[in-house]
Amino acid sequence: MPTTALSAADLLARIHTLADPERAVAVARFFQTGPGQYGEGDRFLGLTMPQQRALAREFKALPLPEVEQLVRSPWHDCRSVGLIIWTLQFPKADPAGQQALYERYLHLRRFVNSWDLVDVTCPHIVGAYLLRKDRSPLYELAVEDHLWSQRMSIVSTLAFIRQGQFADTLALAELLLPHRHDLIHKAVGWLLREVGKRNEEALEEFLHDHRAHMPRTTLRYAIEKLSPAQRQFYLQK
Known part of the structure; x- marks a missing residue:
């Protein structure tokens, strides 16, 4: 199936097939998801970063509204894949497309709610957009x-x-x-x-x-x- 025919639902299904419950427990502990901790309540499926990056590359042609479904997910892994897709799309977008990605990223920043999500993505979207701006x-x-x-x-x-x-x-x-x-x-x-x-x-x-x-x-x-x-x-x- 061509990448352009794929949807957020296809990607979400793929992510869930790669879920590793045992690893998810360890990752949730690493990201301090317990009561009162910085990641309180976050949920993980246990995908590795190489798996997330591979999926992001495969689905990098998803349109912005489809990717937004990933970014709004309650699952950390899904948010991560969606945000990485945006980092891949940003440098290839025209000025209007880059502005749309930047604005959507900041509008949804409450979902960029862990140090790894921030560190892996914001330099490539927020920093890149503001490089020659105020x-x-x-x-x-x-x-x-x-x-x-x-x-x-x-x-x-x-x-x-x-x-x-x-x-x-x-x-x-x-x-x-x-x-x-x-x-x-x-x-x-x-x-x-x-x-x-x-x-x-x-x-x-x-x-x-x-x-x-x-x-x-x-x-x-x-x-x-x-x-x-x-x-x-x-x-x-």
């Missing part, structure tokens, strides 16, 4: 009372870092430093590390200005690629 939407995300929007704001800047643009990463990192959640501490540290891999001077300037009030996790992530002597210096300070 970056103010990221600052709006950063101040939302929503953990995943806040993580999305900083992780989206990976697209800018890859183009040698660091200003928004550093500004958003400074804005998010007081955040209380470890998943934001890790994201900020990761993106600072990515800046440092390309411009160590920019990272060290940020550390000089902010290390006194950086969460320990953020600091450790940020300095991971520095020399042992540099790491020791910042950890001691």
Whole structure:
């Protein structure tokens, strides 16, 4: 059957045939889905990431409304496949199509509700769309009372870092430093590390200005690629 004839129902059926209940239990535990945890109530079918990516490639021609059915699914694996499809579609879309994907992604961001979904997709959609546009939407995300929007704001800047643009990463990192959640501490540290891999001077300037009030996790992530002597210096300070 040609890919263009396939539907969301076909893809959902395929995903469910690959379900692995035993693995799903372990994955749910890894993503902390228990009461009071960040992934509380999320549900998994147990597909591996290679399986999800293979399905996304096979169904990459699904139209936006069909993919949206996946993104709205109560199953984490289905949301992941749908969002990966959008990352494959985005670079091949015309400007109007890219705008539609970007706007739909942000409209549905309540379903992009785990660090893996954010990290795998937002640089390729939100970051890619804003690369040559006003970056103010990221600052709006950063101040939302929503953990995943806040993580999305900083992780989206990976697209800018890859183009040698660091200003928004550093500004958003400074804005998010007081955040209380470890998943934001890790994201900020990761993106600072990515800046440092390309411009160590920019990272060290940020550390000089902010290390006194950086969460320990953020600091450790940020300095991971520095020399042992540099790491020791910042950890001691």
